[in-house]
Amino acid sequence: MIERSLGEISRMLKAELCDKAYDSHMIKGVSTDSRTIQEGNLYIPLVGEVFDGRLFIKECEDKKAAAFLIDKDYKIKNNISIPYIRVDDTLKALQALAKAYRNELSSTKIIGITGSNGKTTTKDLLYEVLKKKFKVQKTIGNLNNEIGVPKTILSLREDCEVAIVEMGTDSFGDISLTTSIVKPDIALITNIGDSHLEKLKTKEGILKAKMEIVEGLNPEGYFIYNGDDPTIKKDISLYTIKQKKISFGENDDNDFVVKDVGEKLAKVSFSHDGDVYEIPLLGSHNVYNGGACLLISSLLGLSKEQIKEGLLEVTPANNRSRIIEFDGFDVLDDCYKSNPQSLRSGLNTTKMLGGYDNKILVLGDMLELGESEKDLHYQVGKEIDPKDVHYCLFFGELSYYMYQGALENFPKNRLFHFTSKNDLIDKLKSLITRSSLVFVKGSHGMHMEEIIESISKLKL
Numbered sequence: 315m316i317e318r319s320l321g322e323i324s325r326m327l328k329a330e331l332c333d334k335a336y337d338s339h340m341i342k343g344v345s346t347d348s349r350t351i352q353e354g355n356l357y358i359p360l361v362g363e364v365f366d367g368r369l370f371i372k373e374c375e376d377k378k379a380a381a382f383l384i385d386k387d388y389k390i391k392n393n394i395s396i397p398y399i400r401v402d403d404t405l406k407a408l409q410a411l412a413k414a415y416r417n418e419l420s421s422t423k424i425i426g427i428t429g430s431n432g433k434t435t436t437k438d439l440l441y442e443v444l445k446k447k448f449k450v451q452k453t454i455g456n457l458n459n460e461i462g463v464p465k466t467i468l469s470l471r472e473d474c475e476v477a478i479v480e481m482g483t484d485s486f487g488d489i490s491l492t493t494s495i496v497k498p499d500i501a502l503i504t505n506i507g508d509s510h511l512e513k514l515k516t517k518e519g520i521l522k523a524k525m526e527i528v529e530g531l532n533p534e535g536y537f538i539y540n541g542d543d544p545t546i547k548k549d550i551s552l553y554t555i556k557q558k559k560i561s562f563g564e565n566d567d568n569d570f571v572v573k574d575v576g577e578k579l580a581k582v583s584f585s586h587d588g589d590v591y592e593i594p595l596l597g598s599h600n601v602y603n604g605g606a607c608l609l610i611s612s613l614l615g616l617s618k619e620q621i622k623e624g625l626l627e628v629t630p631a632n633n634r635s636r637i638i639e640f641d642g643f644d645v646l647d648d649c650y651k652s653n654p655q656s657l658r659s660g661l662n663t664t665k666m667l668g669g670y671d672n673k674i675l676v677l678g679d680m681l682e683l684g685e686s687e688k689d690l691h692y693q694v695g696k697e698i699d700p701k702d703v704h705y706c707l708f709f710g711e712l713s714y715y716m717y718q719g720a721l722e723n724f725p726k727n728r729l730f731h732f733t734s735k736n737d738l739i740d741k742l743k744s745l746i747t748r749s750s751l752v753f754v755k756g757s758h759g760m761h762m763e764e765i766i767e768s769i770s771k772l773k774l
Contacts, residue, residue, distance in 0.1 A: 423499045467496065486514070490526040503546065508683055511684030598666075643750040678708075
């Protein structure tokens with residue numbers, strides 16, 4: 315993490331230190347959260363619509379923060395005695411500090427990852443593989459926005475050899491900002507899905523927003539993209555990319571071809587140039603995540619053996635396509651987020667998992683899909699095959715349209731729609747039998763994990 319004197323911090327920010335006497339005073343790391351601040355941190359209070367971090371400066375001082383940033387017009391209370399630096403805007407100062415620190419990490423290679431699906435899984439795969447050779451750090455959790463990305467950069471150790479940074483977007487300009495901070499040496503777009511249609515309107519708009527990552531890419535770097543993705547394949551020629559371009563995917567016209575070998579014993583296998591690689595994750599979509607990892611790891615000089623070993627060491631993240639074993643039944647937990655592409659992958663995984671006498675889908679709303687949200691829900695519901703599952707339970711206003719689509723193929727007594735989570739849970743408990751598989755998925759805002767928690771103590 316960043317360790318600098320206040321004099322150095324003030325010069326990096328081109329800002330005013332409260333007193334030159336503190337010029338050599340050291341900070342170790344930064345924090346924007348008074349609840350988790352550590353001794354020696356530089357506190358950067360942010361101001362939002364519903365919170366004001368400036369109200370907690372005294373609390374941070376009591377927790378032994380070393381100093382804080384503050385906007386120029388804010389009146390500091392007399393009971394605060396730790397030093398501070400005056401800036402125009404604390405959020406912009408956080409971003410400027412991260413940009414300046416990144417410029418000083420000249421020996422650190424950074425991989426920037428964006429895409430509609432697969433960012434986190436690819437990041438985790440890369441981390442497990444690359445640490446076989448390098449000192450590696452990665453984005454923690456979901457810190458992939460205008461606040462999280464700068465915090466990730468400022469958390470990097472000076473001896474970090476490779477960093478893997480997730481970069482998300484809700485609107486045009488989001489990635490343009492974060493890529494200017496990250497300045498990746500390798501930029502990856504995993505795919506283009508339907509998430510964020512609410513603001514970006516079309517898949518072409520989503521691609522345009524994701525392509526902003528190239529703006530900060532090292533001129534000598536690599537731009538890597540999913541060549542099987544229909545939107546990318548159709549529109550990639552519209553973009554001027556001076557860096558080296560490498561497409562990956564299962565189609566033979568890609569520069570780097572991977573092939574799905576199959577799924578068994580909770581492992582996905584794929585091949586490249588005759589070599590087979592395994593990942594202990596569910597879902598054939600992980601062939602693409604693994605293929606991107608293999609490509610990037612190869613570019614960075616890892617051996618086939620190191621890559622194979624690293625891929626086998628990844629573990630499923632919470633709420634992301636993992637099997638949880640309960641008393642007599644299993645849950646396929648994939649409730650971190652949902653959009654049509656990831657839901658289709660989850661449905662395919664549910665179909666492929668064998669050994670169950672009863673398969674139940676519990677599906678919540680897919681959010682942020684824009685004007686086509688009802689049609690997208692209806693279409694996915696229509697695609698659910700009654701031969702693959704026994705019962706479908708839908709939760710939320712939008713999932714009603716998924717329910718309506720499913721009615722085209724299912725008898726009505728196998729489909730249920732709820733606007734009350736408690737009512738859904740009661741019905742679900744009555745349907746779970748021994749040797750059941752319950753697939754739970756919905757957008758993060760639907761809090762589908764509460765359903766899993768409610769059935770976790772069920773005794774059959």
